[in-house]
Amino acid sequence: MDSTSAAHSHLSEYEIWWRDQYDFLKEKGYKLRSRYTPDWVPSWTNTNKADINCEDGIMSRYYHLLDARRIQDGARVSLKRIDVSLHPYEIEIGRYFCSSSLSQDPANHCVPIYDVLQVPGDDQSVILIMPLLRNATDPYFDTVGEVVDCIHQLLEGLRFMHKHHVAHRDCMQLNIMMDGNMFIDPWHPSDQYMSEDFKRVARHRTRTQSPPRYYYIDFGISRKYDASNTNPLEIPIYGGDKGVPEFAEAYTKPWNPFPTDIWYLGHAIQETFLDHYSGVEFLSSLATDMMHSDPAQRPNMDEVFSRFQVIRQGLSNWKLRSRVAHDEERSIFDFLTHWARRVQYIVCRIPPTHTSS
Numbered sequence: 001m002d003s004t005s006a007a008h009s010h011l012s013e014y015e016i017w018w019r020d021q022y023d024f025l026k027e028k029g030y031k032l033r034s035r036y037t038p039d040w041v042p043s044w045t046n047t048n049k050a051d052i053n054c055e056d057g058i059m060s061r062y063y064h065l066l067d068a069r070r071i072q073d074g075a076r077v078s079l080k081r082i083d084v085s086l087h088p089y090e091i092e093i094g095r096y097f098c099s100s101s102l103s104q105d106p107a108n109h110c111v112p113i114y115d116v117l118q119v120p121g122d123d124q125s126v127i128l129i130m131p132l133l134r135n136a137t138d139p140y141f142d143t144v145g146e147v148v149d150c151i152h153q154l155l156e157g158l159r160f161m162h163k164h165h166v167a168h169r170d171c172m173q174l175n176i177m178m179d180g181n182m183f184i185d186p187w188h189p190s191d192q193y194m195s196e197d198f199k200r201v202a203r204h205r206t207r208t209q210s211p212p213r214y215y216y217i218d219f220g221i222s223r224k225y226d227a228s229n230t231n232p233l234e235i236p237i238y239g240g241d242k243g244v245p246e247f248a249e250a251y252t253k254p255w256n257p258f259p260t261d262i263w264y265l266g267h268a269i270q271e272t273f274l275d276h277y278s279g280v281e282f283l284s285s286l287a288t289d290m291m292h293s294d295p296a297q298r299p300n301m302d303e304v305f306s307r308f309q310v311i312r313q314g315l316s317n318w319k320l321r322s323r324v325a326h327d328e329e330r331s332i333f334d335f336l337t338h339w340a341r342r343v344q345y346i347v348c349r350i351p352p353t354h355t356s357s
Helices: 003-008 013-020 022-027 090-097 144-163 245-249 257-274 281-290 301-313 317-321 332-347
Strands: 065-070 076-083 115-118 125-131 176-178 191-195 214-216
Touching (some): 144 257, 144 301, 144 317
Antiparallel strands (some): 076 125
């Protein structure tokens, strides 16, 4: 077996599909990593290295997602393969939020679409080109102010969608991402804990030092409604979070998807912050109301955002600088390093938040 054939034996079936798009994507201005080149020879060949310790030894986690470099400027991008017969509105909604009238609005936290590529020989498959984002919960939050900034952006982002008559319908924890502004090292797309070259842990600053921007992704089951339709009704579609109470009550009954969005985000706040961090109890009442079992009793996004502004105005600068401790970061060392950073922020006059109330 020659080296190229041996290399391809390391690829999964869906990775082979991406490898087969290598030349097409390069022609369109996007270069895949070495693992997906047609003539790839694994870097650990004829060495004592294990594949899991090599940059090109890590398999892509998701069959429909990959990363690339934009050849024009070297920017890292995310590639998403979608079946337009299954998700006919994703491109339309994504392009709507990228339109000139909406894309510059700071309240728009919908992931931008840079390009849409029709896959050669497959009328049903397209590849969306978007910025490369990462899990919004990693690394852990350090201060109340960092949590406040995140919640502010998420609330204003969903409020923006609803204002423009779009229901996300799957705005759960895993569909909330952030950019890499706080990272010193580019991270490896298939293992975001490690640097892109896989030589070290990806170094980063805190959110206070380099505030990230948060985004909603995955508009595959989203819908846009006419402004005159004040009570749209849809048969439920289960997204990533299966706990929506109205769906359990009557799965065949149509429901207004806008209150369901509010439940999803309230539950994401509960799961991300209230279940795992100390010092964020001020979010509890609002999250509880967003997750009311009766959709008609949930506040709308204008009300949610207004209530949150009242909550944050009641937080002093001292409170905003105070520590939020994750379940896995409660050692005396974590406590002392937080205080060292806190003193540094005060001395350097770094504000505790970067969003305005």
